[in-house]
Amino acid sequence: MAVRLGFIGTGGIANHHLNNLVRMEGVRLSAFYDVDGQRAQKAASQYDGAKAFANLDEMLDSTELDGLYICVPPMAHGDAENKAIQRGIPFLVEKPLGIDGGLPADIAAKVRSKQLITSVGYHWRYNESAATAKQLLAESKPGMALGYWMGGMPMVPWWRVQTGSGGQFVEQTTHIVDLLRYLCGEVREVYAAYALQVMGEQVPGTDVPDVGTVTLKMANGMVATVSNTCLLPVGHHVGLDIYTDQGVLELRSEELREVTREGTRSRKNVANPYFVEDEAFIHALRTGDASRILSNYEDALRTHEVTIAANDSAASGKPVSIG
Ligand SMILES: NC(=O)c1ccc[n+]([C@@H]2O[C@H](COP(=O)([O-])OP(=O)(O)OC[C@H]3O[C@@H](n4cnc5c(N)ncnc54)[C@H](O)[C@@H]3O)[C@@H](O)[C@H]2O)c1
Structure with a gap:
């Protein structure tokens, strides 16, 4: 049926x-x-x-x-x-x-x-690169990660207002936070700094920050930063780099690049995630x-909580503990 x-x-x-x-x-x-x-x-x-x-x-x-x-x-x-x-x-x-x-x-x-x-x-969890990175991380010790969502502003009207989208970190960069959790485990603390530099003048009615950087402490001892901007006139990089005792894993929507002592290996994502x-x-x-x-609702809630904690930290100027 x-x-x-x-x-x-x-x-x-x-x-x-x-x-x-x-x-x-x-x-x-x-x-x-x-x-x-x-x-x-x-x-x-x-x-x-x-x-x-x-x-x-x-x-x-x-x-x-x-x-x-x-x-x-x-x-x-x-x-x-x-x-x-x-x-x-x-x-x-x-x-x-x-x-x-x-x-x-x-x-x-x-x-x-x-x-x-x-x-x-x-x-992003359904990309082949996520599955491969998971396998590679099982054989290495990760120390830190750097995540990015650097691009322009989506022009659907709800996106530019905090009460519509929750802001870029909650709406867009959440994919990178989720990938970080999927590959490296839970986040225990965040400290965020946001600002609105350009888009308030360029797109009337904008009140979401257009730049932000978030420092994260992970349960396994890793430290990470995840930064985002939506003020660019062109798309720049979007993804997550993980630094381990074996080298660097660079996850992008189209590929996984593995940088090791032996050189650099690139594996393209083939399936549509x-x-x-x-x-x-x-x-x-x-x-x-x-x-x-x-990703089910319960798991996604943990990613969402990290992004909301980042917003809270940016508002208060103080680190916010999670869980
Ligand atoms: N997973 C991804 O990669 C991805 C990509 C794009 C968008 N999204 C997410 O999908 C969601 C929607 O984004 P979009 O780009 O489709 O937006 P959109 O503005 O193109 O479409 C949203 C639709 O929802 C309708 N709508 C609004 N309130 C409603 C309600 N209460 N009940 C029923 N319909 C309602 C609107 O009329 C509109 O047709 C956002 O949360 C966005 O973050 C996810």
Whole structure:
């Protein structure tokens, strides 16, 4: 029997997932809801038998759904997750989990008590480079890491306001924090410095910092810094470098570079990580086996807590302990 899916939020990333899902056998795109009704209509019109809804309760109560994709902006989380949990419908939700700590922690507790299958869109985990780096790190001792997200500002209107996105570290650089946790373990303390230097003048209404650097102390003794900027007119580097007794691992979206005494080895990522992430979720819905899901809600909450702690530290000027 086909896996029947509903979408909540039908913007940029939703369409990315939809392009993957239409290529999978036995997946039916059944129901679409968006606060912008025209977007939901447009999405539904592309798939046989799909229906757009103007009311989320009506969609969830009138359609048999095996899983939901929640692809709303950071400030819009809560309603969709709670309605899915009430009805026991598994969901894949896009990062970040929200713009503060309270709501995601509350949702995580409910997910745990219902033992619901969840997946969170930390797609960097699904790159081959992450799996290879994990193997290499098992045979080395890491000492420190440097992470980066250096680029320009995404122009969706919610992104430039703190109450919309939570800021760059929470919305974007969270991928790098998540990769650091995935490969090197938990973060125990953060100290952050942020500033708004340029984008407040260039894009009216901007109140998110456009530069920031965060120092992290890890449970295994490592130290790391993760820096970000969104003031550049061009994209620069995005990724994570890990320094070990064997050399350097440079993780980028397209490749893993390994720098050792023997020289430099580059391994390209081949698979589309979003596709692998979507397949893992569909497999879990179909079989109940969630082992291919590399980031569930509970785990993603720990990444989210690190980014929120960084925001708190930048606001207070003091280090913030975690967990
Ligand atoms: N994993 C990734 O690499 C990745 C890439 C892009 C975006 N994202 C994340 O996906 C989320 C959405 O980003 P996007 O680029 O698709 O944004 P977008 O603005 O293109 O689309 C968001 C859609 O959600 C709708 N929406 C807003 N509030 C809603 C609500 N309460 N209920 C239902 N629909 C609602 C909007 O009308 C819009 O159609 C963000 O959190 C973003 O960080 C993740």
